Amino acid sequence: MVNLGSIDKIPLGQGICFIVEGKEIAIFRPRDGGLFAVQNKCPHRQGSLAEGVCDQNIVICPYHAHKFNLHTGMGSEGDEKIKVYQIKEEKGEILIEV
Amino acid sequence: MTHQKQKLVVIGNGMAGARVIEEILKRNRDFFSITLFGAEPYGNYNRIFLSNVLNGTQKAVDTIMNPLVWYQENAITLHTGLKAIKIDRQKKMVLGMPVKKGRVPYDRAATGLPDENLVSVPYDKIIIATGSAPFIPLIANYGVPGTFAFRTLDECAHIEAYAKSCHKAVVIGGGLLGLEAARGLMTHDVQVTVIEAASQLMGAQLDEESGRLLKSTIEAMGIKVLCSMVTEEIKTTEGKITNLVFKDGSTLETDMVVVSAGIRPLTDIAENSGLDIKRGILCNDQMQTNDSNIFAVGECVEHRGQLYGLVAPIWEQAGVLADVITKTNPRATYTGSKLGTKLKVMGVELVSLGEKNPRDERDEVIVYREPKRGIYQKLIIRDDQLVGAILLGAVEAGDYLMRLFKEGGFLPVKRTELLFGSKDVSSLSNVMDMPDSAQICNCNGVSKGQIHDAILNQGCSSVSKVGACNKAGLGCGSCKGLIAQLIEGYAGEVGYDPSEHYYVPDIPLEKSQLIAVIKEKKIKSVSDTFKILGDGPEHAPSKVGLASLLHSIWNQEYEDERDARFINDRVHANIQRDGTFSVVPRIYGGVTTADELIRIGTVAQKYNVPMVKITGGQRIDLLGVKKENLPHIWKDLGIPSGHAYTKAVRTVKSCVGTDFCRYGLGDSIRLAQEIERRFQGIESPHKIKMAVAGCPRNCSEAYVKDVGIVTVEGGKWEIYIGGAAGGCVRKGDLLVIVDTHEEVLKYVGRFIQYYREHAKYMERTYGFVERIGINRLQSILVQDELGICNRLDADIQKASDVYRDPWKQEAELPVYPQQFKGSELVKVLKEVVNNG
Known part of the structure; x- marks a missing residue:
């Protein structure tokens, strides 16, 4: 697991993008709890999902509003799916499995 | 067989009276020559929709069921504003008198002295369909200014007018109509309390537990409910209502009182004519009174000890009565519903x-x-x-x-x-299993077979299209769900969705209701909105719309949560297809200076901006800027934000007007700049693009802007609204013509504020203006029919006063540390974490 540092880096309710071993990963910290890590680039037109509006279930791509489930990676548009990474918070630090 | 037409007099032009005539004409158009008395001054209208008229979602004229031409086409002699007061059964004459001005038609003293302006009409048969009057419980001082019943279109208009000067309103009566009246009042910016004498709401339809549940649901919408409270007195000071006094001695402050405590059959005429009455006019199974030539139908009737106040039984009565009276089926009977x-x-x-x-x-x-x-x-x-x-x-x-x-x-x-x-x-099979003859729309008598035909043969693919074709669903509307199921079953798709009227998908409230509840509960942040009005957790699809609405309601009091904003509004720049941003500085009216151009050029060089482009809105766009550079560029530019990234007032284009143009009639540049300075950056349901043209040649394309101002000969300014020249091309509608810049600013601001309050999120002005209608907008914004113009003017002024340039504010100090940061590159050390 890789330690990405303090959870406080991520503003509450938002996501930010980390580049870990060449991979762009969007990490979200919803207001209602939980911590999620998914591939940052939207499969549709490569929008940065980290800039999207999220809740504890989904993120909405800022480009064309395609939605993705943060738990499963399933997209709202038929054949789209994004990769989901294992992530957890421990002692205020973000740990991710890449 | 030649047939001498019989003379039929129908007394009462409400839903029952008009319905029975329709039923008669369906059976035999030549049987009767018909005279109709209507005490109200209108044609027949659908009373079910009164509360929609009160809350402004429906115009009074749209509730009319039979327009005046219907009466002409069917050769019906209609006397409006005339109340039938007595039947002379010896001479076989109906006597009527005009309703006095300012009197409600159901008032016993509505007409003048006995032989004043008497109208008499001979009859062979009579149908009484006088309906009912509101029941007013004994309350001391009921009748002072500010007290109302809720039964007619006129009363609706009076309530609406009076509510303008009120902060608090009370509805006495927690039945269906009382609650509907409360809903209507809520949209007029008054705090509403419903008083019910019984221990629960809607005692006619609900048991105690469901009554309690409904009470808490309604209270969550911002209406107070007091049960088991009997009102004894309305207190006034200097002619104004101040409070109510209840039987238990407690009091409640209020500015107005609407009574909606049930109805009582209107039986005056039967009483005056010697017909048998108990609670209502007594009828047998053929809807006949104790005089075989006189029938009755509707709410005024008592049949087998039962009164009816719903449409379905009354339609059944009308059908039987028509069968009997036209001799289509003289043995038809109505045995109760x-x-x-x-x-x-x-x-x-x-x-x-x-x-x-x-x-x-x-x-x-x-x-x-x-x-x-x-x-x-x-x-x-x-x-x-x-x-x-x-x-x-x-x-x-x-x-x-x-x-x-x-x-x-x-x-x-x-x-x-x-x-x-x-x-x-599946549940769908229920309606699909019904026979073709089954009636789906009970109000307009439309069968499943007719709806089937509309869907398959007339290509109707939505509930409203089916309604346009055969009137199904246009009465009380309760069958719309069934019609939708039929569309789904027959055509495989459905064009009806109640949630399309919600402001955002996850809070089940229309915009006016949502605004009222937000104000009442003083909800100031998006996360609180979900906690208080939603099911608890946040829902991403609703966050952005709520953020916009809350900001426009509370201005600086709004508790900003950046995660609820779209990325453009988090960083005040428009995200581009490669993840960079565009920067568009404000250039008032499209007029810049050499100094500004040099600064813009210097910035473009310093930050290696890949493209500098003149926009369609007469601005300069710096494209391809990295997020990290945004605050530095703003600082170097020293020009306010042009708001090209957000749903707000954006640009005001202008032509050169009288400054240089040979044809210019008005100083379009100065006016454009005034408008832009006054309204810049004000948030709204969607973007607002404007233009000012100094003559009707329209070089600045003002006719096709959300708001366009065009000078015409004589130094006058035309104000157009709802224009568009994007994916949809539409010429704006003329709102008003004015003489001065100050007036232009006033009307433009008024329209913007009304649009902010009433448009759905993401609804452009072209859709909004078409939806509301330019005539309606003129009566609201120019004639001030609702009396809200002063308030609109004050609210838009407030929004303008608190405007701050976001670039200037956030260039020095980000709102949160990561606001302008890009991706974080993580150096993976050989870190071993015990994850076992």
Whole structure:
């Protein structure tokens, strides 16, 4: 697991993008709890999902509003799916499995 | 056989009176020559929609069921504003008198002295359809200014006018109409309290538990409810209502009182003419009174000891009466109706059938509760027959239960199937299994077969199209769900969705209701909105719309949560297809200076901006800027934000007007700059692009802007609204012509504020103006029909006063540390974490 540092880096309710071993990963910290890590680039037109509006279930791509489930990676548009990474918070630090 | 037409006089031009005439004409157009007395000054209108008129979602004129030409076409002599007061049964004459000005038609003293302006009409047969009058309980001082009943279009208009000067209103009566009146009042910016004398709301339709549940649902919408309170007196000071005094001595402050405490049959004419009455006019199974030439129908009738106040039984009575009176079927009988009703109370769906409580312990009672979602369902079964049902909050089973209740039939052994269907039969099969002759729309008498025809042969693919074709669903609207199911069943798709009226998808409230509740509960952040009005957690699809609305309601008091904003509004720049941003500085009216251009050029060089482009809105766009550079660029530019990234007032284009143009009639540049400085950056449901043209040649394209100003000869300015020249091209509608810049600013601001308050999120002005209609907008914004113009003017001024340039504010100090940061590159050290 890789330690990405303090959870406080991520503003509450938002996501930010980390580049870990060449991979762009969007990490979200919803207001209602939980911590999620998914591939940052939207499969549709490569929008940065980290800039999207999220809740504890989904993120909405800022480009064309395609939605993705943060738990499963399933997209709202038929054949789209994004990769989901294992992530957890421990002692205020973000740990991710890449 | 030649037939001398008989003379029929119908007394009462309400829903029952007009309906019975329709039924008669359907059977035989030549049987009668018809005269109709209507005490109200209008044609026949649909009273069911009064509360929609009060809350402004429907215009009074749209409730008219039969326009005046219908009466002409069918050779009906219509006397409006004339009240029939007596039947002279010896001379066979009906006597009528004009309703006095300012009197409500159902008032006993509505007409003048006995032989003043008497009108007399001879008859062979009479149908009395006088309906009912509102019941006013004994309350001291009822009748002072500010007290109202809620029964007619005129009363609706009076309530609306009076509410403008009020902060608090009370509705006395917690039945269906009282709650609807409360809903209507809520949209007029008054705090509403409903007073009910009984221990629960809607005692006619609900049992105690569902009454309590409805109460809490309604209270969550911002209406206060007081049950078990009997009003004794209305207190006034200097002619103004100050408070109510209750029987228990407590008091409640209020500025106005609307009484909606039930109805009583209007029987004056029967009384004056010696007909038998008890609670209503007594009729036999052929709807005949004790005079064989005089019939009655509707709410004024008492039949087998029963009064009816719902449309369905009254339609049945009208059908039987028409059969009998035209001799189409002289033996037709009306034997009473089983009372079942589908309603929508303040957006909450409700089905109530028959009995509300078990008669004794042998009755089977089945109850399903889901309090968190406001759902309560109860069935009462006696001798294996459904004798009562209450469905509150979830009514999918309603149509199925309604049929079982009215027609009888076997109940499934597993009672759960009554509410939730069986596993192998989908709920859809219920309506699809009905015969073609089954009536779907009870208001307008449309059968399943006719709807089937509309869907398959007329290509109707939505509920409203079916309605346009055959009137189904245009009465009370409660059958719309069934029509949608039929569309789904026959055509495989459905064009009806109640949630399309919600402001955001996850809070089940229309915009006006949502605004009222937000103000009442002082909700200032998006996360609180979900906690208080939603089901608790946040829902991403609703966050952005709520953020915009809350900001426009509370201005600086709004508690900003950046995560609820779209990325453009988090960083005040427009995201581009490669993840970079565009920067568009404000250039008022499209006029810049050499100094500004040099600064813009210097910035473009310094930050290696890949493209500098002149925009369609007469601005300069710096494209391809990295997020990290945004605050530095803003600082170097020293020019305010042009708001090209957000749903707000954006650009005001101009032509060179009288400054240089040979044709210019008005100083378009100065006016454009004034408008832009006044309204810049004000947030709205969608972007607002404007232009000012100095002459009708329209070089700045003002005719096709959200707001466009065009100078015409004589130094006058035309104000157009709702224009568009994007994906949709539409010429704006002329709102008003004015003489001065100051007036232009006033009307433009007024329109913007009204649009901010009433448009759906993401609804451009071209859709909004078409939806509301330019005539309606003129009466609201120019003639001030609703009396809200001063308030609109003050609110837009406030929004303008608190405007701050976001670039200037956030260039020095980000709102949060990561606001302008890009991706974070993580150096992976050989870090071992014990994850076992």
